[in-house]
Amino acid sequence: MSSSVVNITSSNLDAINALKYSQNLFIQVWCLTMFSFGTVGHILSIYVFTRRSLYPNPCAKYFLASAIAGLIVVYTLVPLRLLQYVYRVDAFASSDVMCRILSWFVNWIKTLPSWFIVLACADRVLCSSSSATIRAWSSIRVVTRATPLTVLIVGLAYVHIPFFNRVNTASSCVTDSGTYATFYGIFNLFIFSMGPPVCMLIFGLLAIRNVRQSVKRMAPNTTPTGTQNQLQHRQKATDRQLMQMMIVQSMFFILTGTPNSFYFFYSSAISNEVLDALQIARLNLLASVTAFLTNGGACMSFYVFTLSSQLFRRELIRLFNCHQQIMQVIITVTRNNQIQPI
Template sequence: MSIPADDLAFILYINNISIQINCYVPIFLLLFGIIGHLTSCLVFVQRTLRSNPCSIYFLAASLSNLIFLITLLGPMLNLWNKSLNLLSIVSVLCKLSMFIVLVTRTLALWFIVLATIDRYLILCSSINQRQMKNLKQAYRLILIIAIVSIFIWIETIYCFDANLTGISIKCFVNSNVCLIYNNIILALISITIPSIMMLIFDLLTIVNIRQSRQIIHPSINTITVSNRRNRKIDWILTRMLLTQAFLIFLFNLPQAIHIFYLTITFYQPKTSVQGTIAGFIYYILLLLPFLSSCISFLLYLLNEKMFRETLIKLGKKIIERLKCNN
């Protein structure tokens, strides 16, 4: 069946826009995100922050995002030289890269969920709830989330393959059943559920903040310098988290909704124009989670003085060590 000339021109126009966007926008976001998350990791391991469970969750999320973006850097660079795209040829690399991408993206979002729960618990008036917030518990939860995520996405070893025929993406799922399964798991486990949990605990945290302001605080003389510093760090981390969690919710949920739509209408026949539009929307919505992942460092840097001061101190330490070595 031939395609009308107007429809063909429209399809070529949309495809050209998609190619231009995919060639330049993701690579810029990836490079900026890699530098940002690497810097964030260096900041969150500093002594003033690493004793706080929320900082540990931030560190785990930044490290997951860093691995996620580094893994995607190769395929993005290969868009400019497809002859070097080994992921499209070597099946093992295809499976491994997709496994790392899906696991680390899931981990990054769920670590932020743990951080929002941590902020909610620290502002609770219940002593038992506050006692749940400690470093040992944080490491234990991080390990549990990592094991569950690996178990969920271990199917990539079977479902993904390289050098597939009949589709433009050579490293992709090898059956419709795998495609539907991956779409549902990605939309539910990696996007919708963590995003909604972030929003819920963000709202609960805001309620706790308002209630805590109405509580009569102890005398200033009874508060030690260490407690003041820890309390200040807690409030700063809470502000950082609230901003990031709201952005993650706004940027990730549209992609989940679109994935659900594509899954529901998967077996419905579509015209060439409808398929092109659906693919274009999918790629645009795919950039939104990248954006939320890549700008977190910029939010920390612009909004929080403590983050900037810690980063400056880190830079001075590095410069001093370089001078000593020379």
């Protein structure tokens, strides 16, 4: 009897250690992947969205803001989590002040990219409306005001975090348990996990409806000139490409954000159950996978844009062609300077 108990305990211990190792390995691989691919991707995205063909477009401005916020996520949140979970260097637990400030900051900054995509979706609804008054809201003037306002609102929405996070006796930065833990879970569910994807889906469907209705509307009586027709065709092509990028990006945020929401519902449903060490280790692994997946939308948007938009790929090709031409000029000048007159 005692031998059986020892064997079961040993087996459980091996399984727990294997789960912990898998958790650390996943976090390490995921963070290093997000850092390397996110750095390259966001820098290239910033280049594309600042090109002449896209820079004046309001939707592209929101994509640019999302890329900049995503780059901040890559250089702050990802290294902090990698050091915390893999290398056991916890900047959050260095003091109560750091715990409160960093907890507020990482929640604030990781939420911004998804809400900028929501604004891009809303802009597509505005610019595809049949009302000229509503279409006027799709403008650079609105973008320059909506972008900093969104940054401020999201930051203020998480202002309660510093008051309920502190370093405990085990030298870990934790959130207060009890009522606030439940409130934070529901709040984060609507603000980060489910709120932005649902808004993206709603605005995306509205934009598609507006586009379909615009196709059915009668053409104006006056026929535009050749130059006007070319400009209108080019603008419509750009709008279609941005619409396609917006829809695919929305789906990507939904796929990466919803697993964490399902985990929240599942963990809430079993919160009153008594769990053994093996079950807790499994839940910790599941929590890490779903939580770190939510950062995928903020870090990998460039690759979603590249796969979904011919316009985006064309601007990238121009970048590499321009770089190749510059290198050829440099090589030619260098060779000419090496030729000395006799």
